[in-house]
Each structure stands twice: as C-alpha cells, then as structure tokens.
Amino acid sequence: MPPFTLALAQYPVEPLPGLSAWKDKIALWVSEASAVGAKLLVFPEYASMELASLDPRGTSDPAAAIRFVSALHQSVDGHHAMLAARHGVYIIAGSMPVPLDDGRIVNRARIFTPSRGMSWQDKIVPTRMERARWGISGGDVIRAFRTPMAVIGITIGHDIEYPLIARAQAEAGAHFILAPSRMESIAACGRTQTGALARALENQLFVAQSSILGAAPWSPVLGENHGVAGLFGPVNGGAPADGVIATGPTSEARWLLLDVDPERVTQWRADDAMQGFASWPEQAGLAYGPAPAIPFELVNLA
Numbered sequence: 001m002p003p004f005t006l007a008l009a010q011y012p013v014e015p016l017p018g019l020s021a022w023k024d025k026i027a028l029w030v031s032e033a034s035a036v037g038a039k040l041l042v043f044p045e046y047a048s049m050e051l052a053s054l055d056p057r058g059t060s061d062p063a064a065a066i067r068f069v070s071a072l073h074q075s076v077d078g079h080h081a082m083l084a085a086r087h088g089v090y091i092i093a094g095s096m097p098v099p100l101d102d103g104r105i106v107n108r109a110r111i112f113t114p115s116r117g118m119s120w121q122d123k124i125v126p127t128r129m130e131r132a133r134w135g136i137s138g139g140d141v142i143r144a145f146r147t148p149m150a151v152i153g154i155t156i157g158h159d160i161e162y163p164l165i166a167r168a169q170a171e172a173g174a175h176f177i178l179a180p181s182r183m184e185s186i187a188a189c190g191r192t193q194t195g196a197l198a199r200a201l202e203n204q205l206f207v208a209q210s211s212i213l214g215a216a217p218w219s220p221v222l223g224e225n226h227g228v229a230g231l232f233g234p235v236n237g238g239a240p241a242d243g244v245i246a247t248g249p250t251s252e253a254r255w256l257l258l259d260v261d262p263e264r265v266t267q268w269r270a271d272d273a274m275q276g277f278a279s280w281p282e283q284a285g286l287a288y289g290p291a292p293a294i295p296f297e298l299v300n301l302a
Contacts, residue, residue: 007038047094
C-alpha cells in the first residue's frame with residue numbers, strides 16, 4: 001500500500017443558526033482537506049453534537065440533546081456520503097448518537113467512501129456519564145475496515161484505553177487505529193494520549209487521534225473540550241523516542257495533515273528489536289480469565 005495524506009481534525013464546536021449552516025461548515029472542512037490531497041479525513045468524537053444547538057431543549061437537558069441529534073442521523077449521513085463521493089475521499093464522520101431498532105442509542109462513528117459505501121464502529125465502552133446521563137449503550141461488534149490506503153480500526157473516545165479492542169483490529173491487519181476523541185479535561189486528554197501511545201507500542205502500528213476544541217457553554221453534553229490531534233507510533237524502529245510523531249498546535253482549529261506510509265508497520269514488525277505485536281500471545285498464561293467474546297468483522301471498503 002503506497003503512502004497517502006491523512007487529515008486529522010482539530011474541530012471547533014459552536015452554536016449554529018440552522019442545519020444548512022452545519023452542512024456548509026462540514027463541506028468547507030472536507031473541501032479544504034481534499035484540496036491539499038488528503039485521502040482519509042478523521043473528525044472527532046461527538047463533533048455532530050453541535051447540532052443540538054438547533055433545539056432549545058438541548059441547551060439544558062442532555063438526554064433531550066442526545067435524542068434530538070440522534071433523530072438527524074440520516075440527514076447527517078447523507079451529507080457526508082455526498083461529500084465523500086464529490087471529493088473522492090474517505091471520511092470518518094464525527095461520531096453521533098444513533099438509535100437502534102431495539103431502542104438502545106449508541107455512540108457511532110461512520111465511515112463513508114468515494115463510491116458511497118458506508119460502514120461504522122460503535123463505541124464499545126461508554127463512559128459513566130454517557131451511560132447514566134445520556135442513555136448511551138455500548139456497541140457489540142468490533143470492526144476493521146479494508147480501504148485502498150490501509151486497513152484501519154476505529155476506537156472512539158476512551159475505547160483507546162482498552163487494549164483488547166485495538167488488539168482485535170491489529171490482528172485483523174490494521175495499520176492504523178483511528179481514535180476520534182472528545183476530552184472534557186486535561187486529565188482526559190492525558191489518558192487518551194497515554195492510551196494511544198500504549199496501543200501503538202504494543203501493536204507496532206500507527207494511532208491517529210482527532211479532537212474537539214473549545215468550550216461549549218450552551219451544551220450540557222459538550223461543555224469544556226481539551227486536546228489536540230496527533231499521530232503516534234511505537235518508540236523504536238525509527239519512530240520518535242517518545243512515540244509522538246506529530247501533534248497539532250494547541251487551541252487552533254485546523255486540519256493536522258500528515259504524509260503516512262502503511263508499509264512502516266510491516267517494517268516495524270519485521271525489523272524492530274522489540275517484537276510487541278508478535279510476542280503478545282506469550283502473556284496468555286498470565287491472564288486472570290478469558291475476555292468476553294465480542295463479535296468481530298473485517299469490512300471491505302476498497
């Protein structure tokens with residue numbers, strides 16, 4: 001797989017005057033990234049929740065905000081599908097609450113292809129706040145996605161802190177773990193970046209993080225937001241000694257654009273003195289018990 005340009009959003013949330021204004025905003029962001037050659041665009045966790053500003057109830061009641069935005073998911077998805085086709089790019093849309101047929105609501109990141117293909121990854125482990133106040137349920141399938149650029153996995157928010165999720169994706173051939181994130185505090189930012197570095201180290205692959213920026217005092221769901229976009233790798237084999245390949249400037253709304261080569265993952269796993277990916281099974285005898293079985297799917301979006 002040849003090198004390609006990856007675009008990671010440092011995305012500012014803001015109150016919007018209407019759905020058309022939101023569509024214009026997303027269209028501008030996608031246009032700017034595609035104009036400089038980006039092929040894979042990653043928006044952050046809960047970026048779509050800025051749409052709650054269109055409903056007065058969403059400024060005071062988090063559950064109402066979740067319900068309102070979840071009802072817009074078909075319109076939101078249609079817009080991203082159109083943009084992916086128009087610009088010939090793959091888009092990881094900002095995750096949003098999506099209602100399921102059984103009545104549950106999940107935090108879902110959707111991936112859109114230039115041929116109008118679409119798939120998704122649901123957050124597996126919602127936070128305490130998501131469960132208790134927002135009514136978000138955990139997903140029940142882990143996926144990896146085969147694209148022309150690379151095989152990718154998606155871990156939403158603090159799912160990057162749970163090693164077995166990314167491990168399943170790595171074993172399916174993932175070169176990149178994409179980590180769309182929304183961090184409500186400096187501590188949360190530190191946790192997710194630590195998780196990203198750990199997943200990159202133990203699986204010898206890239207972890208790429210996108211992030212929401214800025215305060216949203218009008219939203220009981222979004223509130224404060226901290227963090228930057230970043231690309232992380234194993235701390236050996238030519239990667240930086242601290243594992244941080246690149247991060248965006250603090251508090252600046254922009255794309256972090258990076259030329260990346262999936263073949264580096266193959267080289268890391270073949271040539272590095274430390275063989276974390278291959279050696280993973282050696283710890284099996286130390287486990288306290290089997291992990292719960294979660295279905296896994298490899299989705300072909302090439």
